[in-house]
Amino acid sequence: MLLKGIVYNDSNEEIISGIDDIKNNLAIKGVNLGISEEMEAETHFIKIFCSDEESNKRTIGNFNLYFSMLIYKMLAREFYDKKLDEFISETYFFLMDSEIDEVKRLCMDEFFCEGKIKDETEVYCINRKNSIINKIKKFISETEEVNIEGYITFRIKEAEEDFQSIVDKIIEKYMVEKEYDEFIKLLKYFVDIQECKIDEVNIYADKDGNYKIFDSNGNSILNKMSEEVNISGYKAPVNKEDLIISGLITLAPKRIVIHCAEYFFNKxxxxxxxxxxxxxIYFCDECKTCNILKKNFIRN
Known part of the structure; x- marks a missing residue:
């Protein structure tokens, strides 16, 4: 049975390696493909077959999916090489050259790599890529012969919105992380100029997400931290996490011991x-209080 006819020209060497990959992937699933090729001038005509016994909905679906992913990579390359610079320069004109280079590297990774899902940005980008692949798959399933160059030329515009949305999300994350890094640098500066007011601070987290903070003698210093923050003139923290960070900065301890770090809900x-x-920073997991905390976590 004929699965698909494919037309491409000599400039698309990626097609051959891609078809070989598809053939190998289906072979793993027990499906053997037959391939015939003809040429007219610089145009290649490929026909892909499978036996009538292996021709079923699952085989056709798997082939169409793998072939869609191959075309997706070619569409992504087209957008990356010919559309990305213009989109970034027009939409994110405020970025410096070094920032643009970094963003383009991140886009390259996102467009072409299949890494682990790390965060909601990754989930969003995967959904957008799947949107492109599903549109390609729909087209492939409705035609017996696919002209690769023709499809990319006439369908790149359709895929641009999805690619641009991926770039938007990548830059959004990049800017947030950049602001966070600058925030950390500022906090480190404040720590460096502060006079040390306490030798040691011990921080514990309990099963309810609350924090207990003691000095080296076992005395609670949460109230002291709050007082120091108010005296220092810092804007009043809006939550307990802000209070802890601000308090640590104003106390500028020589040593901070984090107990049972794996139980911190707020990573x-x-x-x-x-x-x-x-x-x-020092970490403790074996003191008497740590053992009590671990028993409480296990019990509850």
Whole structure:
């Protein structure tokens, strides 16, 4: 049975390796493809077959999916090479050259790599890529012969909105992370200029997401931290995490001990403390209070 006819010209060497990959992937699933090729001038005509016994809805669906992913990569390359610079320069004209280079590197990774899902940005981008692939798959399933160059030429405009949305999301994340890095640098500066007011601070998190903070003698210093923040003139923190960060900065301890770090629900707070205070951070998982905390977590 004929699965698909494919037309492409000599400039698309990526097609051959892509078809080989499709053939190998289907072979793993027990489906053997037959391939015939003819040429007229610089145009290649490929026909892909499978046996009547192997021809079923699942085989056709798998082939169309793999072939759609191959065309997606070619569409992504077309957008990256010919459309991305213009889109970034017109929409994000405020970015410096070094920032544009970094954004383009991030776009390259997102367009072409299939990494682990790390955050909601990754989920969003995957959904957009799937949107493009599904449109390609719909077209492929409705035609017996696909002209690769023709499809890319006439369908790139249709895919632009999805690619641009991916770029928007990547730049949004990039700007947020850049602002966060600048925020960390500012906090580190405040720590450097502060006079040390306490030798050691111990921070514990309980099963309810609350924090307990003590000095080296086991005395609670939350109230002291709040007082120091008010005296320093900092804007009043809006939540307990803000109070902890601001309090640590004003106290500027020589040593900060994080107990049972794996139980911190707010990982962002933990990462911020680690980045701001760096070598002053120590981790404890074996003291008496840690053991009590772990028993409470396990029991509940």
């Amino acid at each position: 962002e707070l933990l990462e911020t403390i680690k980045k701001v205070f760096e070598q002053k």
